[in-house]
Amino acid sequence: MRNIIHFFSLKIPRKIISVLLFLLYFAVVIRFVLEYSYPPQSYFLIVLFSFSNLPSALIFISKKSNPYLLSELRATEKALQATYRHWDSLLSLLPQAVFSYANNATGNILFVNDFGVKLFGYRDLDDFKKMGYLDIFDKSQKARIMSERANLIEKKNTMISEYVGLKKDGTKFPVALYSTPIIDDDHKVSGVLGILIDLSEIKRFKETIDQLHSLDQAKDDFLNIAAHELKTPLTSILVVSEILKTKSKTLGDQEIGKEIDLLFGEAERLKKIVDQILTATRFENKHNVIKNETFDLLALIKDHISSLKSLAEPRKSQINFAITERKEAWVSADPDKILEVLNNFVDNAVKYGTPDQTIIIKTILSATEVKVEVTDQGIGIAPDKIGRMFSKFSQLENSLARTQEGIGLGLYICRLIVESYKGRVGVNSAVGKGSTFYFSLPLVKK
């Protein structure tokens, strides 16, 4: 409620109105008593009337003598104070500068929280209050700040701007300023409330992240270029060793034949690594045209039982198949790539499993997807390693403790392939009991 009332051009404090009303009331009654009665009765009547009305007049004017009202007022005041303290402590706790400034030319600072005082390097609140709004920003931006403030006050809405803050000691730092006008009862803008966020830390983080990104990109580029550059000399080594292999057979020299086999084998291994690096970068950058064919995954696996079994032969492992019978599982993917994933899982199961183990390839059909599991009886995977199994270069993490060849791109490529067909990959494992690697693909209509 406003305390001042406009009466024509007069500004009258609200409290006076009740006093005036009572005076008018007394005047009318006294006038009436004097008109229709004669002294001394009339004086007696006036005194009696005045005394009998005084208490109610006092209550009406001051409201102070009502104990009920008084206690209610006190309670309200207490609650208000508690709320104020609550917000005040919240404001001082806030790790952002909150302040307000007056809507005048200098933009005098009216209020600032503790964090704001500290952020700008001032001694205390009063020290800060000597400042104007324009003093806490870099002078070079004065024109922009002024025009944006004028705009804010005119449009009466919240605004976000990025400025350069200026500390008491002259240090400049990047800030983000959220400001909103404070509108008084006359719908006029009396000041502006601002929240100021120090961006220096965020900017530093962003720079670091950008740096890491460009390093990561540089690494990918390097790998890509290196892999391509390796391909040409690799072609010569592969082709020439293959020619030599044919020639050594005709010559019948077993010794040389063995050495050439070794040369050819190693060149093949190098080729595989180069291929893996390139496949990974191609899938990451989506250079590859993703081939989509609709096919029955169960039939595809059944057709490849013998080639999968041959993968297990070198270490005398057995493979048992548990393929869902008399059912079809139509998926949309590149069958060659999916077989590559399955081959990789089986290859790993053979490599990391115990010799003579039995590997189980199992398919599980649900309403929406088909899941293929490859379970080995191997050494298993420690819980802290499981999370990184499908990450890039997972083998490089502990390169001294590596037990098997490869650079740890195999499973990463599997994940890229399966995920590019909207499927999932995963592993369940217990140390000493073996692991189950699986992938799933969403089912599609035939």
Add this chain to the structure above:
Amino acid sequence: MKILVIDNDTSIGITIKAALGLNASYEVMVCLGAKEGLEEMKKNKYNLVLLDFMMPGISGVDLCKTMASDEKLKYIPVILISALPISSEVFQQSNDNFNRISVVKGLLEKPFSVAELLGKVESVLNTTK
């Protein structure tokens, strides 16, 4: 059958010559640049050209274009060789669809095996007989 190999990399020339040498009916000549290759093609008649995709100066693709617009050379089939993914459609699209130049009859990605090389050469020679 006369085959011309054009590649700025000396060892690839030697390698391809050695591999094609396994088939006695192939007579192989190696050139180390597009310019010399073009001169050689004009001088002697060839049945097939194996061409490096990326060469300094005149690239393999440029040479293919020259051949396609030359009355005498436009009937010589070309197999493009590269370490780049030249068989990938995306790669072809981003390189002006070089695979659609009339003389380009085959693509071979490095590294290739002897069998792949011989197979590709044989199939291109058969289809363009």
